[in-house]
Amino acid sequence: MVPTPDVIVVGGGLAGLVAARHLGGGGVDATLYERRETVGGRVQTRERDGYRFDRGFQVLFTAYPAVQRELDLEALSLRRFDPGATLAGPNGRTTLADPLREPETIPATLSNPFVSIGDAFRVARLWWDLRRTEPDAILDGASETTIGTYLRERGFSDRFIEGFIAPFYGGITLDRSLSTSSRVFEYTFRALATGDITVPAGGMGAIPAQLADRVRELGGTIETDVTVESVSAAVDDSNGVDTRESAGTVTVDIGDRTAEADAVVVATDPPTARELTAVSSVPTDARACVTQYYALPADTDLATSRRLLLNATEAGPNHVVPHSAIAPEYAPDDESLISATYLGEQRGISTTTKHNGVQTDASLAERTRSTLESWYPDRRFDGLEPLHTERIPFAQFAQPPGFRDRLPDVREPAGPVYLAGDYTRWSSIQGAMESGRRAAKSVIDDLSR
Numbered sequence: 001m002v003p004t005p006d007v008i009v010v011g012g013g014l015a016g017l018v019a020a021r022h023l024g025g026g027g028v029d030a031t032l033y034e035r036r037e038t039v040g041g042r043v044q045t046r047e048r049d050g051y052r053f054d055r056g057f058q059v060l061f062t063a064y065p066a067v068q069r070e071l072d073l074e075a076l077s078l079r080r081f082d083p084g085a086t087l088a089g090p091n092g093r094t095t096l097a098d099p100l101r102e103p104e105t106i107p108a109t110l111s112n113p114f115v116s117i118g119d120a121f122r123v124a125r126l127w128w129d130l131r132r133t134e135p136d137a138i139l140d141g142a143s144e145t146t147i148g149t150y151l152r153e154r155g156f157s158d159r160f161i162e163g164f165i166a167p168f169y170g171g172i173t174l175d176r177s178l179s180t181s182s183r184v185f186e187y188t189f190r191a192l193a194t195g196d197i198t199v200p201a202g203g204m205g206a207i208p209a210q211l212a213d214r215v216r217e218l219g220g221t222i223e224t225d226v227t228v229e230s231v232s233a234a235v236d237d238s239n240g241v242d243t244r245e246s247a248g249t250v251t252v253d254i255g256d257r258t259a260e261a262d263a264v265v266v267a268t269d270p271p272t273a274r275e276l277t278a279v280s281s282v283p284t285d286a287r288a289c290v291t292q293y294y295a296l297p298a299d300t301d302l303a304t305s306r307r308l309l310l311n312a313t314e315a316g317p318n319h320v321v322p323h324s325a326i327a328p329e330y331a332p333d334d335e336s337l338i339s340a341t342y343l344g345e346q347r348g349i350s351t352t353t354k355h356n357g358v359q360t361d362a363s364l365a366e367r368t369r370s371t372l373e374s375w376y377p378d379r380r381f382d383g384l385e386p387l388h389t390e391r392i393p394f395a396q397f398a399q400p401p402g403f404r405d406r407l408p409d410v411r412e413p414a415g416p417v418y419l420a421g422d423y424t425r426w427s428s429i430q431g432a433m434e435s436g437r438r439a440a441k442s443v444i445d446d447l448s449r
């Protein structure tokens, strides 16, 4: 009888969980080691006093192909954002709806100061073109530039680009300068045109929790609080050919013990993946952000329905999210929960800065309070109570034009060592899950040769 192959997965983010699940489905004994107490990696939810705090504001796009393939969306009880956004600045607030989904908002859209009639037609044209393009064809498309240049070449006005696209895509790519690849713009724009922006009622952490259940159902093992310190492939190249068929076993070092397997999938964050595998093409140029959560009295109405509030100027947070208006499960009944996300690490820029140049939680809360008071000049936000701050130095990796040509393949390391992680495709839930599936398929194909 042929023994069942053993495969170790290092890292329990979305990529590692999806890899382990497909390995289990392919008849492999998968053991996943995760360094933290819980799986999820960059997608986590912390629960405290009836609040749910995601690890930074992030959302699930239902149109992503891997999301549809890997998740039971029904079981996640998704809560949907209203399409569009409220644009806010010292001159007031204005709602930008999605007239393609809500035709009754066409007159309001056409009178919005940030959108010219030409911009509205160009959005409709883009929507039409991208809806008909296959997602993978977008990622592998022929032409590529920055998001800013892409939109200017299509004739969009500066007011639309700077007032709406910069904060909206600043939120998606954590890069308000719009220097990210236009392929990321096209891919996400297509997802926005064809699906919903959502969060699970139980918080974003419900996504990895569901994937972990699938891993276990398929016979896989998940060990948390286990840090893999090194990965060594015993490559048998006695015949002078270093092929995966001739490759031997892999040993991982877990502090006081070692574990052996027929293959290892390294599914850690990019900097750790580079350390463990020495693959120098793993990207390590980070996009950082800080999300701070606040309680407000339950009857506070930010007059934005279930839409994001985007900062039309560069001062203050990039976006503010009315979490409990979108998902009431995110706060106790008698409170509402909002968050403000600042792009970058918030390193020293003013006298309110302390602790090695990082803005304190209190100074960030004060900035949020004064920003909200400038957006709502007839209100005071003295009751804004900071509850929790998430500082995320490595939220995504930088994705300038051409970035995909430089990313490593899942088979890049020597021997039976594979890579899985957003950094093999693009920095997103879609990229991470798709990478996990591809890594598992490569392992299974190679082991069955």
Ligand SMILES: Cc1cc2nc3c(=O)[nH]c(=O)nc-3n(C[C@H](O)[C@H](O)[C@H](O)COP(=O)(O)OP(=O)(O)OC[C@H]3O[C@@H](n4cnc5c(N)ncnc54)[C@H](O)[C@@H]3O)c2cc1C
Pocket: 010, 011, 012, 013, 014, 015, 016, 033, 034, 035, 036, 039, 040, 041, 042, 043, 055, 056, 057, 058, 059, 060, 061, 172, 226, 227, 228, 229, 267, 268, 269, 270, 272, 289, 392, 394, 395, 396, 420, 421, 422, 423, 426, 427, 428, 429, 430, 431, 432
């Ligand atoms: C604030 C923020 C906002 C975002 N917004 C969105 C969004 O709205 N939509 C979207 O699609 N994407 C978004 N993303 C990106 C998306 O979350 C990531 O691309 C994706 O989760 C990456 O998953 P991963 O499995 O590749 O890596 P990770 O989530 O980084 O997982 C790696 C795992 O490996 C573990 N690990 C590391 N080293 C070791 C070791 N030595 N031994 C054992 N385990 C180890 C880590 O603890 C971690 O659990 C956002 C990310 C952040 C942080």
